[in-house]
Amino acid sequence: MEEITNVMEYEEIARQKLPKMVYDYYASGAEDQWTLKENRNAFSRILFRPRILVDVSNIDMTTTVLGFKISMPIMIAPTAMQKMAHPDGENATARAASAADTIMTLSSWATSSVEEVASTGPGIRFFQLYVYKDRNVVAQLVRRAERAGFKAIALTVDTPRLGRREADIKNRFVHEPLPRWIQTLLTTCVLSTEPPQTSDSGLASYVAGQVDRTLSWKDVKWLQTITSLPILVKGVLTAEDAKLAVQNGAAGIIVSNHGARQLDYVPATITALEEVVKAAQGRVPVFLDGGVRRGTDVFKALALGASGVFIGRPVLFSLAADGEAGVRKVLQMLRDELELTMALSGCTSLKEITRSHIATDWDPPRSLPSSKL
Template identity: 60%
Template sequence: MAAEPVNLNEFQELARLALPKMYYDFYAGGAEDEHTLKENVEAFHRITFRPRILVDVSRIDLSTTILDYKISAPIIIAPTALHKLANPEGEVATARAAASCNTIMVLSFTSSCSIEEVAASCNAVRFYQLYVFKKRDIAATLVQRAERNGFKALVLTADTPRLGRREADIKNKMITPQLKNLEGLLSTKVSSDTGSNLEAYAKETMDASLSWKDLEWLRSITKLPILIKGILTREDAIKAVEVGVAGIIVSNHGARQLDYSPATISALEEVVHAVKGRVPILMDGGVRRGTDVFKALALGAQAVLIGRPVVYGLAAKGEYGVRRVIEMLKDEFELTMALTGCPSVKHITRNHVRTEHERIHSML
């Protein structure tokens, strides 16, 4: 393999070679049999294009708008944990790469760098991921810090009443470092002789009682718009709109929670049809090519979030690696738009793709 990767999968291999096995497994692994982990990627492969020809694509505009913030392409950095395990600069390097690519970074609740460090690293639009712990005042404190430091929205991750069973972390006895944002608020030191320290920590701290009624409490402590992450069904999508969220992220948590939940690209249209354009819909999970970005937009997403590839780029080549990951996706996405006859994002329609269900139906 060439020293300079030419696609995102090659960054993953470089990251595997660069990282200790425990850390690589932590980033790369999914829940239980990892069926959904594989499906997140493979479901994209079963969607094909219906390209249009003889369209003027001499100029391609990739830009779009998310919550009134213009970004260079519909590609956002998803919240992923503990970037300092991948590179000493951690989320600061990731934030700088996102800013240089003119896109949004969602800072993970379990980041290695503090909210303040990331905010001071560069000027950019950033969102903050929020988990709600049993001690609600911790969430309130972090929300206030995010607001003070210029974060523009909250991303409430709602699919984690308990941590999914990540068997690689259990085998490796994965240890959670002290989280800088929780210093003085909560210790991550949890004794566990039987497996993952991360699993034991989550069991002690996660609030399994969190429910729809708590959105009212969250709105009462912040003026920031709230996106909800972890929706996979029409029922939850309708409920999210009813309680007044500013946006929905279709997500199965990178296949790290409930195995045999649907691939996110497979669940996307169900959510899109339920929402009927009332709030923006984003999605994450399995995006590895610019063609994947196009397919997600054709099926109704306003943008995609990328997680693991960003960490792989960071592990392999630091800030430059993260930037290259984003640039590669943008370049591939631009080429896809040209070859399907779409000079701008608004020209991408449902008619540009054919799903597996449609192919089977056409043969009946």
Template identity: 80%
Template sequence: MEVTNVTEYQAIAKQRLPKMIYDYYASGAEDQWTLEENRNAFARILFRPRILIDVSKIDMTTTILGFKISMPIMIAPTAMQKMAHPEGEYATARAASSANTIMTLSSWATSSVEEVASTGPGIRFFQLYVYKDRNVVAQLVRRAERAGFKAIALTVDTPRLGRREADIKNRFTLPPFLTLKNFEGLDLGKMDEANDSGLASYVAGQIDRTLSWQDVKWLQTITTMPILVKGVITAEDTRLAIQAGAAGIIVSNHGARQLDYVPATIMALEEVVKAAQGRVPVFLDGGVRRGTDVFKALALGASGIFIWQDLVVLTVLGGGDGVS
């Protein structure tokens, strides 16, 4: 059967990946209502097409934080990609560079910032959590900067890990032949075993639950890279992010993996865009599966979108060729 869309590829990935790994990538928190709503909400948005307009020449290029890219579609941070394919983040980096778009590397990657940089030129952002030990944070940021990364995507919606029941049932742990490469030598590279989830134990022990807007300001004192605040879904937090000096906002509910029963990101987008008032660019991730989804997000004011689950599916099926 000829595969024609990402959803069909996802079914194939489910067959090929071990259940524990597929569930880690594909599942959401608790009842997974928001996981389904991230997709369903797009279906409720309809087009009002105009006709008899010359569309013979289409230019999808855009500029993000001063960097010109081929399209308003970028790659969101996705943890532990080598669970899906031996090339993991290498494949993603090469594919993003080939497509002339931006890759965001997860701080929980199974390839380090230096290893990703070694794959060749490309525009890359670094996703960051703030840990209790600020020295660790500073080291990660400086390494990313030295490796040529261009911005920080600061994840702010994870003061503690969401209750991902699939991970609990599967007793999810990172396979023993892999490690979180960015933490090697920092005493954070291995997740502790736990009764529910090794990842939950790791996050609970390391991420700083006191994270506040002051930390966004502190980050600006240790790096010249612009900071995108990732995890905003309200007008109130949009205004606070801008006051704190954010260079941009990513409307995200963490792929519905954190707090269940929050709005789909496409439903929160317009509120955030209106509150930003054009002062900073607003981006979106979550639920995007088709080009029409991208168009809907752009029509509602997004400057671009980030994809992540599609990326994992395509990596499974072909490494860099799959992502491309």
């Protein structure tokens, strides 16, 4: 573990350590997995325009998210069933996030409850929410999150149905029942009712079947009537939906394609980001998840207008490889890389990172400044 020098190296360790079914569940995307690859590849097509001869002896990466001050604009995205990666699961992730003084988002499909995560100690935590057909379940989950001290709701809006993840189909992940201990944990944390025990439907598909396919913008309004917590709309990829999110009272937007696990051939989130930021017009903060593996990626997202990024798979893979210590190291490596990128780009604070620090393949031709001889 001491020889790991970047976030991506954890994935191979996780692949070797985890059962194939679990690794594939975490790692795979939908259908042809074009968007899964594009989430990474799109970052590589954005180049830097660094400024030189700037005093970068002191660099400040602190920022504020929904009024909460954190150490850096790198936060933890919701990812399901973390105890399949490591016995400590979401509790280890919560402790690592707290140690890094950043935000953790707990999945609705977590294998640790909001109460258990809260008991790990202080920290700023958000709760990711799916809206279930039974609205009493939704209200119960939201109340539990509020009582446990969670500070915001991240409403996932891109999953009226589960995407077609062919690796899971091959592995029968969505058909075979999950191990009994995972079933018990997930049931307790999500539905507080026992799912039917059948031989042809696993718990993951059962829970997915509870998600309300009629979910619409009116439900965002409804959610505001049952909680005073700010609501982030997670899963926005277009200007049209960004405007609707603002109109319907969202406190923030997360540009996300669900880790490329839902609809294949949607754009990479870094490609969709600027359109959403422009549509939001500064009325709410816009965040990004998907494909972030380097501090350079974080810088590029900030330059395109993001207020911060959330990371998902790097947490799962580092958790599988080395538990809490792995997640801590991932957060530290990304922090260190972002700091270096800022220094080499001539930026001493996040507010100094501007659109002019990057060049994208969709930029118009840049005219050179005129000079008089």
